[in-house]
Amino acid sequence: MRGIRKKLFITYLIITGIIFLLFYLSQVVFIGKIYTYYKINQLKSYSLKIANALATNDYKTANELMEESNAKVIAVTDTGDLVFGTHGNGQGYGIGLPKTYLNTNERLSVIEFTHPSIGVKSLAVIRSFSYNKQNAKLVLTIPLSTITDTTVIFKSEFFLMLLICIVVIIIMSVIMSKRLTKPIDDLKYAAQNIASGNLDVKLDVKTNDELEDLAMSMNSMAKNLSTAEKFKKDLIANITHDLKTPLGLIKGYCEMLLDFYGDDKEKRNRYLNAALNEVDRMSKMIDDVLSLSKLQSGLVKLKITSFNLKNLVDDVILSFEPLLHGKNINIVTENLDVIVNGDVELIRRVLMNLLSNSIKSIDEAGLITISSILEDDHAKVIVSDTGKGIEREKLQDVFKKFYKGDNKGTGLGLAIVREILDLHGSKYHIESEMNKGTSFYFTLEKENT
Structure with missing residues (x-):
């Protein structure tokens, strides 16, 4: 079983490796681009909301959004008037943005620039909007270091988490591979025992699969x-x-x-x-x-035909005449003139076995009655005798192979009856009382009229 366990272990590692590769590409290789794209979209969203607030002179909302954005924000008319935001000194209203970037007709633009005085690289989103019937520009800027510092933190934490996860995955892979292969080991052990002749094997596998x-x-x-x-x-x-x-x-x-x-x-x-x-x-x-x-063995295939039950019973009784000769046993038939469906030769075998058992159960004189009761779509056939009967506690054993109530015969007669009636889908049972007799009941399907 080491082969399967090894394959499962390697499979876990390969899947984990693929997951970590994708995670590495997204969190290390492309994290800068991904995070930059995220921040640009964030600034664009804030710029739209702030521009809408300024267009309606809602300075309270504009200030709240500016604080929330964590960006430096200015709004400048095309005539150069600063109408909102950071009132810093120096070039570009204190944010170091070259004024040439404000002289654009684009509705929305994204640029990277370097502050001319302190050399800090920044990212800016510039949006054109209308302010008190004047054309104006809204600028949101953040230092690029906020992006690069975040990606560095991601990368450093990623390698630490990678190391921890590799250890955990290896441990879990070993545990899971053992857990998954244990039922297979048990099955293998059981198969070996069965092959060697030990049939007392009992598997207790609870995997719900x-x-x-x-x-x-x-x-x-x-x-x-x-x-x-x-x-x-x-x-x-x-x-x-x-x-x-x-x-x-x-x-x-x-x-x-x-x-x-x-x-x-x-x-x-x-x-x-x-x-x-x-x-x-x-x-x-x-x-x-x-x-x-x-x-x-299932080799017997039923040959279902319609036949008269009385004719079949009379034929079976006739075959027992030599055996009945000289015995004081009467056989009576009642209400048998009915057409039923079944394999006539196999039903003949059933009747012969039942009649034979009834004759054997009568020592001196007695009566055997073969009758039927019509019920809905089937006929219930009854074979009764006034023989010595069967003990109540032994009734459950009469259908077992080689059961001999009186140590006569082969002990296979009722076992054969059971198999034939099961093939026909018949319902059957036996009733008996000591020193009074036995009755065997079984059903046969009536012919559709």
Whole structure:
């Protein structure tokens, strides 16, 4: 991070250098011209105000303005009469201004002259005006030393201030560069930790800018990676455990078949059917894992169509007939003749998973009801059973991956249901009471009529 800190430090110095260069040009190199221009404009302004006051014989205002201007002021008619201002003796009415400068037809003029007696250089503003119906000249003069002395003070103070500012700027540049690069150092450290597998990184960057947004994104990324890592570990652990059992059973049945000498067809078929059931169980588990992975990866794209909910439910129930054979379970459908919008194959998967859970929850005899309630622009689908139910404190866990309320199945059925319904933007929830049954609710958009 030294590179960025160094670049920031140099950038601060360059910007400061440019500012000081402009300040140096204005306060040192061109200060004389700038201040002279300012004083000339100031004298011009006072000359206009004093001339207007004299033209109306307002001597009080004229005197106040003269005092305020800090200049020597005289007003002389073209006939040579001094009508206002300093009553000094000597050449030029005591201000040392050569009379030739008064013999001008210009309305306003600015001149520099040297006092003939004392050699003082002065600046004069001469304005023509009308005084009691006579042409007159108003003269305001200041010594040039007032300008040069001021510029010398500016220059001397500038270099002192420059030295102080350079020290302050260097200190502030170091502090600011460290302060600005510290969040970047923290982000770098967090990225290195995440790359090395440490996902417990928590960044606390409070800068109220894009760096804080980046830190929040990295925290979110670390959390998601941690969740994904946990999911991977759970997946491996559960799959290993769940596949090991059926594989052991298949191996045992196969060994018994190899060791079986005789013509007991019934026993052989029983062993083969048991092995096939375990193969089907493993196949279902693998299929569920692949389905959930696809849904969570965003690879599944919805194919929205309009379909009759009753036809789909009847089709799903029909596929469970072999499983229901010999069981005292009744399935009742109510108010399902409605056209809804959705991905029919994915909704089929939802209904199959819910129906499968309901069948598993009923040990001996029971009732499963599949119905719908029409509400505004959607249909609420309800799958209810009279099974053993789910404990209230465990209801919040039923949608988690690998949750097995009865240690049967893959524990992925409701996790798949959740992902499919989230893709559809459906609202869903579950209600259950021990030894009374469970009801699962979800919504589907009705077809626009």
